Amino acid sequence: MTMSPQSTNRLATAASIALEPEDEDSAPKPRRNVSGRLSTHVMDNRTAYVMIAPMVVLLGIFVWWPLLYSFYLSTFEISFYEDPVFVGLQFYGYVLEDPDFWHSIGIGALYVLYTVPVIMIVAFLVASFIRTCGIKLAGLLKTTVYVPTVVSAVITSVVFVFMYRADGGLVNWLIGFVGLGPFAYLSDPNIALPAISVPGIWLAFGITTLIMLAGMYDIPQSYYEAAQLEGANFVQRTWFITIPLMKNVLLYLLVTATIAGMQQFELPLIMTQGGPTNSTMTPNLFIFNQFKDPTPYATSFSLTAALLLFFVLGGVSMLIFRLIRSDKAIDA
Amino acid sequence: MHKRITRLTTVGLAAAAVGILLAGCTPSSGGATTEDGKSKVVFWQQKFEDYQQDWFKAQVAEFNDSQDEVEVELVVVPADTWDQKLKAAQAAGKAPDVKTTSYGNIKPMQANGQIADLTGLMDDGAFDDIAENIAPFVTIEGGVYGYPLLVEPSTVLFYRADLLAAAGIDAPPTTWDELLDDARALTKDGVYGMNIAQTAPDLGWSSWGLQYTAAGDLPLRGDWSEASAVDPAYEDLAKFYQTLYSEKLMPQEATYPYADCSFFGEGKVAMSACGSWALGQISANPDWAGVWENTAVAAFPSIDGDPTQPTSTLGGWTLTVDAKSKVQDGSAEFVQWLLADDTDRLVDFFTATGFSKYPARVSVTEALAATPEAAENAFLATITEDIVPYAKAEPSYPWDVSIAFATSLEKAMRGGDIPAAMNEAQAAIEDVIKKQKLAGTGGD
Known part of the structure; x- marks a missing residue:
C-alpha cells in the first residue's frame, strides 16, 4: 500500500478537527475542571481511541518516523561505511539548482498533461455507457475494462516496445496501410513521451472507469427519471446531474491520477531508459539514476531529491484541492 | 481494577506485537554460519x-x-x-x-x-x-x-568480410573518414553500413576510447580541476556520431543496447562497434552461423589512421x-x-x-x-596485439561526468547544435567538479 498525499491530507484534517477546542467562547476554567473534562472525554471516547490506536502506531512506525528520519539524514552526506558528514541544508541547494531535477519535474507534468485528461474523459464516457447497459453486458464490460489494471506495467512496457519497433512493429505496419511511417517512436525526442503515454493511458483507464461507475451507481435513479420527464437530454442529464454529484469522485480520481502520473517510473525505465536526450526522464527515474554512483554524494542527492519531490507532489495536490473546491455532495 | 488490568494487558500485548513485527523487519547481520557450522x-x-x-x-x-x-x-x-x-x-x-x-x-x-x-x-x-x-x-x-x-x-570493430568484398572494399577502415565512406557504400538492401551506441547510457562508457583518439584525453583530465568538454577536438567526435545517425548509416533506434551485438548477429548491419565479448555472443548463437562464418574483427579506426592511438578502454x-x-x-x-x-x-x-x-x-x-x-x-592475435596494448584504463571519475558528456553527444547525434551541446556538457561537468569536490582528486 502506498500512502498518497491525499490520505495524509485527510489525516491532517481529521487531526485538526480532533485538536479543535470544544468551547471556544467560554471563559478559561480552573485547572481541575479542565483535567476533569479531559479525562471524561478520554473515558467517553476510549473505544474510539483503542480502535484508532493500531493505525496511529503503524503510521507512526512506517510513515512518520521514516519521514522524519529521512529529513534528519538529508542533512548529512551519508556513507554506509564511514562516519556521515553533517552538511546542513547543502543538498537541498544542490537539488534545487540542478536543471536536470526541474527538467524531470517538467517531463512528469507533461506526462500528466498527456495522460490524465484522456484517462478521465475516456473513463467517464465508458462508465456512462456501461451504466446504460443491462446487468449481463455491464458485467462483461466491467471485467473487460479492468483487465489492463491487472497486467503488470513491466509486461505492458515490453509489449509496447515491440509494437513500436521501426522494423516490423505492429504500429508501423498499421500506419503503413495509409502510406505513413515507419517511425522510430522511442528514438525521437519529440514523440517518445507521447508514445509512452499511450500504454500509461491503457493501464490506468480501467480502474478509473470502475471507480467512476461506482460513483454513478450511487446517484439515485429518480433524479434521472425526473429530468427525463422534464425533457432533459443525455448531455443535460450528464452536465446537471451526473457531473455535479460525482464531484468528489472526480476530484479523487484527478488527484490520484495526477500524482501517479508524476511518479511514473516503470514505463520510461523499460521502454526508453529516460531517453532519447532525457525526453522521458520522469522525476522518479531521475532520482533512481542518481542513486547509481558508489559515492556518498549520490546517496544524499537522491534522498534529498526524493524529499523535495514529496513537497512538489504535496503542492500539486493542494493546488488541485484549492482550485476545485471539495464539497459534500448534496443528498446523494 | 479488573478493567485496568485488562487495559494494561492489551497495551502489553500490543507492544509485544509491535516488537515482534520490528524484530521481523530488522536485517540479520552478516557473518552467519550454516547448519553444519561453516x-x-x-x-x-x-x-x-x-x-x-x-x-x-x-x-x-x-x-x-x-x-x-x-x-x-x-x-x-x-x-x-x-x-x-x-x-x-x-x-x-x-x-x-x-x-x-x-x-x-x-x-x-x-x-x-x-x-x-x-x-x-x-x-x-x-x-x-x-x-x-x-x-x-x-x-x-x-x-x-x-x-x-x-x-x-570495450570497442572493437566487427565487420562482415563478405559484404565488404561485395562492395569492393578490400580492407577494414583505418580512419573515421574511411569508416563513414565504407558505411555509405555498405548501406543498401535493408542493411545498414554501421552500428554504434546511440543512447546516452551506452555512449557514456562505449565512447571513452573514441574520446581518447579524438582529443588525446577525456573531458575531465589531469587532477580533475577543470572540465575540457569544449576542447574543439570533441566537435569532430560529435560530428562523427551525427553523420552516422543523420545520414541513416546506422539503425535509427536502439532496439538492442550497445553491449548486445544482435544487430550484427542478425545480419542487419555490415559493420558494428562492440566489445570483444560479442565474439562469444555471435559464435554461440546457432541462428547466426551464416554471419559468424563471415565475421572478422579489427581495431576500431582512430580519427587519423594512427594504429597506436587508443580507441578502446579496457x-x-x-x-x-x-x-x-x-x-x-x-x-x-x-x-x-x-x-x-x-x-x-x-x-x-x-x-x-x-x-x-x-x-x-x-x-x-x-x-x-x-x-x-x-x-x-583467428581473432586472438588481432585483439591481443592490435587492441589491448593501446587500450586505456576506464576513468575512475563519477559516472555523472560520463553521462553528462554522453547526453551532449546524443543531442548532437540527433541533430542538435554541436558547440551548444558541448557547452552544456562543459557546464554540467563543472557543476559535478564543484559539488562533488573533485578538484585535485584526479591523477590517473
Whole structure:
C-alpha cells in the first residue's frame, strides 16, 4: 500500500478537527475542571481511541518516523561505511539548482498533461455507457475494462516496445496501410513521451472507469427519471446531474491520477531508459539514476531529491484541492 | 481494577506485537554460519552471458565441496539494477561479502572505504602474477582492492568480410573518414553500413576510447580541476556520431543496447562497434552461423589512421571483498581459490568465452596461449596485439561526468547544435567538479 498525499491530507484534517477546542467562547476554567473534562472525554471516547490506536502506531512506525528520519539524514552526506558528514541544508541547494531535477519535474507534468485528461474523459464516457447497459453486458464490460489494471506495467512496457519497433512493429505496419511511417517512436525526442503515454493511458483507464461507475451507481435513479420527464437530454442529464454529484469522485480520481502520473517510473525505465536526450526522464527515474554512483554524494542527492519531490507532489495536490473546491455532495 | 488490568494487558500485548513485527523487519547481520557450522560467504555475481553463470555456479559448488569451513552462497543479480540493489543492501547492512566489481569502480569504492585491502588476506604470490598493465587498475597506495578476473576491450570493430568484398572494399577502415565512406557504400538492401551506441547510457562508457583518439584525453583530465568538454577536438567526435545517425548509416533506434551485438548477429548491419565479448555472443548463437562464418574483427579506426592511438578502454571484472564483511578471511580464501590458484580453472573459463575475454594473470595468459584452441582462434592475435596494448584504463571519475558528456553527444547525434551541446556538457561537468569536490582528486 502506498500512502498518497491525499490520505495524509485527510489525516491532517481529521487531526485538526480532533485538536479543535470544544468551547471556544467560554471563559478559561480552573485547572481541575479542565483535567476533569479531559479525562471524561478520554473515558467517553476510549473505544474510539483503542480502535484508532493500531493505525496511529503503524503510521507512526512506517510513515512518520521514516519521514522524519529521512529529513534528519538529508542533512548529512551519508556513507554506509564511514562516519556521515553533517552538511546542513547543502543538498537541498544542490537539488534545487540542478536543471536536470526541474527538467524531470517538467517531463512528469507533461506526462500528466498527456495522460490524465484522456484517462478521465475516456473513463467517464465508458462508465456512462456501461451504466446504460443491462446487468449481463455491464458485467462483461466491467471485467473487460479492468483487465489492463491487472497486467503488470513491466509486461505492458515490453509489449509496447515491440509494437513500436521501426522494423516490423505492429504500429508501423498499421500506419503503413495509409502510406505513413515507419517511425522510430522511442528514438525521437519529440514523440517518445507521447508514445509512452499511450500504454500509461491503457493501464490506468480501467480502474478509473470502475471507480467512476461506482460513483454513478450511487446517484439515485429518480433524479434521472425526473429530468427525463422534464425533457432533459443525455448531455443535460450528464452536465446537471451526473457531473455535479460525482464531484468528489472526480476530484479523487484527478488527484490520484495526477500524482501517479508524476511518479511514473516503470514505463520510461523499460521502454526508453529516460531517453532519447532525457525526453522521458520522469522525476522518479531521475532520482533512481542518481542513486547509481558508489559515492556518498549520490546517496544524499537522491534522498534529498526524493524529499523535495514529496513537497512538489504535496503542492500539486493542494493546488488541485484549492482550485476545485471539495464539497459534500448534496443528498446523494 | 479488573478493567485496568485488562487495559494494561492489551497495551502489553500490543507492544509485544509491535516488537515482534520490528524484530521481523530488522536485517540479520552478516557473518552467519550454516547448519553444519561453516562460515557463510554471500557472493553476488552480476549477470553476464549464460556460460559465465554456469561457470560460477559450478566453481562455487566445487569450492563448497572442497573444504569444511566456508560455504559460499551464489546470488546472480541483473546488471540493470545492480548499482541500486547493492546500495540498498549496503544501507540495510546486508552487503554481499564478495562481489563482482568493474575496474572503474575500484577507486571510488576504495575512497569511500567500501572494499577491503586484499594484501593482508591473500598470499603475496597471488599479486605477483597480475599482469603489469592491469595491476594499476586495482592497486591504490600499495593496497590491492580487487583481484582481477579478466579484461575485455570495450570497442572493437566487427565487420562482415563478405559484404565488404561485395562492395569492393578490400580492407577494414583505418580512419573515421574511411569508416563513414565504407558505411555509405555498405548501406543498401535493408542493411545498414554501421552500428554504434546511440543512447546516452551506452555512449557514456562505449565512447571513452573514441574520446581518447579524438582529443588525446577525456573531458575531465589531469587532477580533475577543470572540465575540457569544449576542447574543439570533441566537435569532430560529435560530428562523427551525427553523420552516422543523420545520414541513416546506422539503425535509427536502439532496439538492442550497445553491449548486445544482435544487430550484427542478425545480419542487419555490415559493420558494428562492440566489445570483444560479442565474439562469444555471435559464435554461440546457432541462428547466426551464416554471419559468424563471415565475421572478422579489427581495431576500431582512430580519427587519423594512427594504429597506436587508443580507441578502446579496457573494461573488465574483479572480485572484491566488502570492508564490513565479518567473514573477510573466508571470502578472501574463496577469491584466492577461484582466481589466484589453479590456472587450469581459468583456462577453462577463457576457452568457454570463445576467446572474447582475456586473462589478467601472466601465468594464465601463457597457459591459455599453449592450448590448441588458442592456436586455431583467428581473432586472438588481432585483439591481443592490435587492441589491448593501446587500450586505456576506464576513468575512475563519477559516472555523472560520463553521462553528462554522453547526453551532449546524443543531442548532437540527433541533430542538435554541436558547440551548444558541448557547452552544456562543459557546464554540467563543472557543476559535478564543484559539488562533488573533485578538484585535485584526479591523477590517473
